[in-house]
Amino acid sequence: MDLKQLAYLRALGIQVWVDRSGRDRAAPETETMKAELCAEEWERLAQAVAECTACPLHQTRTRPVFGVGNRRAAWMLIGEAPGEQEDLKGEPFVGPAGQLLNEMLRALRLKREEVYITNLLKSRPPGNRDPRPEEVAACAPFLMRQIDLVRPQIILAVGRIAAQNLLQTEAPLSRLRGKVHYYKAIPVIVIYHPAYLLRNPAAKRQAWEDLKFAWQVYSARSQQTHG
Numbered sequence: 001m002d003l004k005q006l007a008y009l010r011a012l013g014i015q016v017w018v019d020r021s022g023r024d025r026a027a028p029e030t031e032t033m034k035a036e037l038c039a040e041e042w043e044r045l046a047q048a049v050a051e052c053t054a055c056p057l058h059q060t061r062t063r064p065v066f067g068v069g070n071r072r073a074a075w076m077l078i079g080e081a082p083g084e085q086e087d088l089k090g091e092p093f094v095g096p097a098g099q100l101l102n103e104m105l106r107a108l109r110l111k112r113e114e115v116y117i118t119n120l121l122k123s124r125p126p127g128n129r130d131p132r133p134e135e136v137a138a139c140a141p142f143l144m145r146q147i148d149l150v151r152p153q154i155i156l157a158v159g160r161i162a163a164q165n166l167l168q169t170e171a172p173l174s175r176l177r178g179k180v181h182y183y184k185a186i187p188v189i190v191i192y193h194p195a196y197l198l199r200n201p202a203a204k205r206q207a208w209e210d211l212k213f214a215w216q217v218y219s220a221r222s223q224q225t226h227g
């Protein structure tokens, strides 16, 4: 069985044991094979996003905005939807809010390339309006697959809309901040959206508290898993 067939069967959810001995014996995959399968799966997913017509936003966007960064990151950041700059470049958080997000990461001693960044929506809503529930629902399978593939140690939900959709709640941001939530057993910390912080710089102090809290949660979890 070649790699392509294997990847195909896996994509269908069929568990395959590779017999490399010639005998009737189940053998574990090599790390290289796993990495190749994973890379193929990422490519297929990005392609599926590029070809998706499940909601009308594909008609008005310039480029799909899939996600960027380390596909095996410990930290995953999930924002709302691409804005103008992101739509032009095909990359999340590259406009002014993105610059501030990079600084927020730097405060955590994290580089943008070390984390994985994506959004609920992979296409820009016209005029930067809020995502509609049906658009979020149409895009959700892509985000879920990204989370499953990255398998982060911690997720930062960036802003109210990302948090409410990820956590399936209508609670306001003020009630979501400062608590540990979970998405499939992965801790989720809710932080202010950098676009909000640009409009309300006085909230930066609270934003810093949220980041410190996220760091504590991450450190405690790393100690549990590694120590």
Ligand code: URA
Residues within 6 Å of the ligand: 079, 080, 081, 082, 083, 086, 091, 092, 093, 094, 097, 098, 119, 195
């Ligand atoms: N705001 C978001 O939520 N995501 C982006 O990618 C850019 C701005």
